[in-house]
Amino acid sequence: MAVKTFPLPVITWRTHLNALLMVAKKDWQHFWRYPLNAFSSLLHPLIWLTPVYFMGQAFSVDGKAHGFAAYSGTTDYISFVLVGMVLNNYVNTVFWNIGFAMKWDMDSGVLESNWLTPAARPILLIGRTLTSLLVTTLLSAALLLVAGLLFGFRPTGDVLAAALAMLPLLIGLYGFGIAFAALVLLMRDANSVVDMTSYLVSVFSGQQFPAQSLPRWLMPVSLILPLTYGYDAVRGLLLNTRTLLPIPVEVGMMTIFMGLMIWLGLRVFNQIERKVRQRGTLGQH
């Protein structure tokens, strides 16, 4: 009797890319399965923005916030906040969503079977952000358009340079996101802590106001967060705001942060993932 043999799959860059795209495609289908969520994702930032807009109006004359300008270098408060909100959407997508996506897989009971595929685990994690990044980009464009019509959005600087300055920040955040995913693997839940931490990080990194306006005793909290310099540099390029440090210095800091976080994130993930597999708790939630 002839023995039928099957060759082992050969893993190449092409197969990695296929895995990445398949994960993204699955998420894309999942996202559009619930179209109300898409509508809500657009509505939600507008809801948060509205009280901020009217509060800004209470402190302004003819839409110009002169008191605010003394700290930030711009009287255009609402554009300042809008840029912060869009950046925050990207930060949340990369910073937290990798870990949350893993938690959803745990709860749905598919994490263990996904883990058994011959795809590299970081590829599975990064794949989970591709659809989110695309959706965030579409929603952010829609947000800028709608909020621009409702409240006004006036970028006065270089849009392309600002977009390029965002890149090292986002890539660096992948490192953090991967490390956070490892923690979720270990703890299996971190929702309430994440909720509070993400809120505090967005407050202190200057999503709604410049770090310069913080009370002296709170300013160190803002200055130790790398995100603060990322937000600051992007706003400096896009809105010509007054920055904490010269923009090339801030972009350089972001680039160093990017390399460091990617190295650290992968290292933490590999160690924790090995530990979780040894304990056999991967399928538990």
Place this chain on the structure above:
Amino acid sequence: MTTTSRALAPGQVRTAEGVLGEWGALLAVARKEWLYVRRYPSWVISLLIWPVIFPLAYILSARALSGPDQSGLALFIARTGISDYLGFIAIGTTVWMWQNVVLWGVGFALRNEQWRGTLETNWMAPTWRFTFLLGPSLVHLAQMLIFMLVSAIEFGVFFGVRFNGNPLLVILLIAVSAPSVYGLGIAFASVVVWLKEAHNFVQMVRGLVMIFCGISFPIALLPGWMQEVAVFLPQTYMMRAIRSAALANATLSDLMPDIIALLGFGAFFLAAGYILFQWTERRARRAGAIGQY
């Protein structure tokens, strides 16, 4: 199989023994809910931290808008007549958090039972089914009273807010506001049982409060049509009345129009909640969908 209803037949009167039995059932449901609360003590961390960190974003934004020379603040005071913007924001955000937590807590009380698979069996108990919503509401109200007390202390310690009004009036206003807040939560809970997925609706309802009721700004700044919408939301009256009582030394007679409006809203939302609950119960039993999730 059909479940039996405990609704009284025409002409039937609930006896004293029956009323005592219902009271016992209410306490049992409240006790069960309290056990859940004690089982997951992380809510204590939220209770201590959220009162400080949620208003923080608005307070620090207002500080930035004021400017180093306080020129922005002078504009705010001239426009609104309010000098204590910290207290103004602290009260607005606390009312918003109260409604938000009730929508997630009481609003999902029955839905959580569905998830746990216990709603259908509870439904068969020989008791008034509305008790299954009143019980969690009682525990929730107790939790929120602690939350408000902690908030008031933390606002004073961390932000220097001084509530110089009459505390008894503030307590009275919280009491007359509670029926509106919990009535809305109860109505919501009924709708969630048949809608199943209601996260987007929570975002919508709390969004209405955030946009129209002036959590961080006076509603006089809103365009005319938005002010007209705000008139139909009880949270507008809650924020205005509590701010006046706690920060501006308003008297009972000053607050009377808002108190009457809040009582009216309370009666409306409680009645709407009860009617929706009964409708949902009938609909779910006919469709046999009470245990589905």
